[in-house]
Amino acid sequence: MKITINRYNNKDKQDWDHFVENSNNGTLFHLRTFLSYHIDRQFEDHSLICKNGEKIVSVFPAAVIKENRKKILFSHPGASYGGFITDDPSFTLASKILETFECHCREQQFHETYLIPPPWIYHSRQSESFEYAMLWNNYIVDEIYISSVIPLLGNQNDIIKNVCRLKHRSPKYFEKIIGKFSITTEWDNNFDKFYPILLKNKMRHHSKPTHSLQELKNLNQLLPDKLHLLIMYSNEKPIGGTL
Numbered sequence: 001m002k003i004t005i006n007r008y009n010n011k012d013k014q015d016w017d018h019f020v021e022n023s024n025n026g027t028l029f030h031l032r033t034f035l036s037y038h039i040d041r042q043f044e045d046h047s048l049i050c051k052n053g054e055k056i057v058s059v060f061p062a063a064v065i066k067e068n069r070k071k072i073l074f075s076h077p078g079a080s081y082g083g084f085i086t087d088d089p090s091f092t093l094a095s096k097i098l099e100t101f102e103c104h105c106r107e108q109q110f111h112e113t114y115l116i117p118p119p120w121i122y123h124s125r126q127s128e129s130f131e132y133a134m135l136w137n138n139y140i141v142d143e144i145y146i147s148s149v150i151p152l153l154g155n156q157n158d159i160i161k162n163v164c165r166l167k168h169r170s171p172k173y174f175e176k177i178i179g180k181f182s183i184t185t186e187w188d189n190n191f192d193k194f195y196p197i198l199l200k201n202k203m204r205h206h207s208k209p210t211h212s213l214q215e216l217k218n219l220n221q222l223l224p225d226k227l228h229l230l231i232m233y234s235n236e237k238p239i240g241g242t243l
Contacts, residue, residue: 001052001093003100008032008047008059016049019056024088025123029079030061033222037215043078048104050097058086058097062115073105075115080210083117088125094133102137119147181234189229191216194241216243 008016013032020026028034035047043063050058061082062075075082084097105113120126150166152159164171177183195213202208211219220227232240 001096003057003093003096004051005048005100005104006051008045008049012049015056016047016059019059019087020085022087023059023085024125024127025083025118026059026085027081027118027122028223028226029076029081029118030059030085031223034219035061035076035078037218037222046073046108048101050100052093057089057093058084060084060101060115062113070111071109073108073110073113075113081116081118083115084130085118086130088127089129091129091133094130095136098133098137114142119145121147121149182236183239184233184236186231186233187228188231189220189227190231191220191229193231193238194229194243197238197241 017031017033020030035045046062046064048060048062049056050060060075061079062073063077065072065074065077086094086097089097117131150159150163154162160171164174191213195209195216198209216227227243229241229243231238
């Protein structure tokens, strides 16, 4: 088994996106169309393609960040997460990819690398070989995020009962709120309605949205049918949304 690593080139776009679309853990955030959309921020791209012979076995979206005189390979500063995108590799293959990756980083004189892998819910098949290989090779867990997931299994009544159980509320409790405040929802990619709500919520936590309003609009055009915005109204006034 001989693993090679090469820098991404624009001519690799089709092969890259095809691999992501058919991988075990690739998402919208790993497509080249998404990674190249930024209008206000320019990244020094250092994305990598790992091959076993002529076959792609992993892609690693990344950019170079200079911080405190350190050269850092970050995966990816322009997306919610990056990391190694794979097709459910064995522990042996994962270890070889990491070994070759680390050699590349030393040759390119990186001081460290920082990556945020996709949450497990986006994996087609549950596999821990790559995570185990990273821990085995002394990669350090710097931060842990929490994800909330509601399985949409069974019929509508089963789903509603499950949500109510998780919230320790009865269906009548929510029905009362919906009626009292005339709450409705609509799938509508109207980001002008949604963005002020997003800004206000982020300010409460002393942060700001990852993407600007114009970036969201651009993404909606670049990736048709990929973005879905659900807006909630109270008496026809937008009060919430989820993208």
